[in-house]
Amino acid sequence: MYRALLLIAMVAAVAAQPVRLTVTTPVVTRIIDEKLYGQPVGAGIWGEAVRNGRFSETLAEGEWRVHDGVLECAASGGRLRLDAPREYDLTFEMRTMTIPGSIRIGDLVFNPEQTGWLRTRVRVAGKRADVWLEDTPLTPMAASQVELSAKGAAQFRSFKFNSLEGHLLYSGLPLSVRNWYAAGPVDVYREGSSLHVSTGDTNGIAAIEQHGIAVRAGDTLRGELRGRGSLNGLTVRLLDGAKVIGAGAGQSLSLTPIASVPDATLQILLPRRADAAIERLTLTYDSVRASGGYHADLVNALAALHPPVLRWSAENWKSAEFGVDQFLALAQKLRSQPVIAIPPSMSDAEREELVGRCESRVKYFDRGGYAAEWQAESALEAAAALIDLERDPKTPMAVPAPATVIDFDQHPWIPTPLYTVVQLFREHFASDLLQMTGDSGVLNAIATRTGDGRRIYLKLVNQKSAAEDVELSLRGDFPVLAAELQLAGADALRVTRGSVERSGMTVRFRVPALTAAVVTLMR
DSSP: OHHHHHHHHHHHHHHTOOEEEEEEEEEEEEEOOGGGGOEEOOGGGBSBSSTTTTOOOBOEEEEEEEETTEEEEEEEEEEEEOOOOSSEEEEEEEEESSSSOEEEETTEEEOOSSOOOEEEEEEEETTEEEEEETTEEOOOEEGGGOEEEEESOEEEEEEEEEOTTSOEEEESEEOSBTTOEEESSOEEEEETTEEEEEOOSOOSOEEEEEEEEEEOTTOOEEEEEEEEESOTTOEEEEEETTEEEEEEESSEEEEOOSSOEEEEEEEEEEOTTOEEEEEEEEEEEHHHHTTTTBOHHHHHHHHTTOOSEEEEEGGGTTOSSSOHHHHHHHHHHHTOEEEEEOOTTSOHHHHHHHHHHHTTTOSEEESSSSEEEEOOSSHHHHHHHHHHHHHSOSSSEEEEOTTSSOOTTOSSOOOOHHHHHHHHHHHTOOSEEEEEEEOOTTEEEEEEEOTTSSEEEEEEEEOSSSOEEEEEEEESSOOOOEEEEEEEETTOSSOEEEOEEEETTEEEEEEOTTEEEEEEEEO
């Protein structure tokens, strides 16, 4: 009995021992580049509500059109990338119109022996895409590989995009231009730089539309509809499901939403016997005009992170909505170094044109591998990723994956726990990585010092379900006059303060379970 009690006491004593760390203040092991705290920027920061309103961004190779409720690929064949949510469960039907002929979904090739419709399902979750044909599972593929292609004429119909939980997101036929879908009895094809649309005598809603438009009640959208042909009968509407929440007609448009909706549908409604070539549709929120055309909430969210570099993909650099000029103006506004990522698909001639146009204003062109892209799905994963980057960076600069810290397609923008942690760590960046010894146990920790030698920051993340006591000792000439502890829990939207005990060159504190922490020591 006595031995059992003694053993329990010994175990409790061991469990109660704090994590002991020692920082040697004169020893700087490396200099950390501030560019590790770069941020990406997306076109959603621009205040133009219509995405690809000039129909210049194409998703297709070959001749594609919508006719009689069917998406058709011409006999010459072609490819079409799907413009879809990040994660989705898609069902549709497909058939070849040429025997022999083939249809591909990514790397999966189908060679039907007849022209009947085939039920198809594609489920994208994370980086994985699962495919079923006639309810039979096929070999999975990378989500980035999902696209439709055909050798010979082919048809596709009955597209339904659902969430992974099974809720209908939207239906309609994807067009060959990014962001746009066809709904109802409408014929659509790309004609030069415009979109040709026509209808017959059939009753019912015939339209082209795009989804995920964020609107606020009373925040008027103003713009114009331009094109050739019978435009007078066209109506531009905003829909919440089937309910019309705003509408306008004519070439000069003014739509005032009667409700706030985060994911409204923007629709160009066509009358019977319409025949027009739409060249552009523009709509700008009144609320963003005063902020130079940018969404003020997104700009403020970016500015609060003080990004030393701002990275932007030049895939659509000639866009009049958010092209290279708008990106460079934003970088200047935020006092960030612009970094232009060159997509692999860009031709040599186009790359030379882009570089020649802005090389006097841009120092960094990323052709792949120069800026590391880190990923995280939670606040604590983000904290750990940033600590690892500061400790051992693989590239001169780093940015989070798109939508990791700020989702530029979210209007209005709402802060997240992940954003809170990134902001906390960014505000406590210091360039000198100090030598730290001791067993950090379950904690991931790093110690840095500001260039002027006035402050030391200890960043920690506790991803376990139990609190950890920490005792930190300093070696060297750094008399601690003040210390503070800031905490950001896994689900916290704001930073809180904890207590720190000081005793000479030693400080003691507690890191709660599932928490990122920063200890600031001042001399």
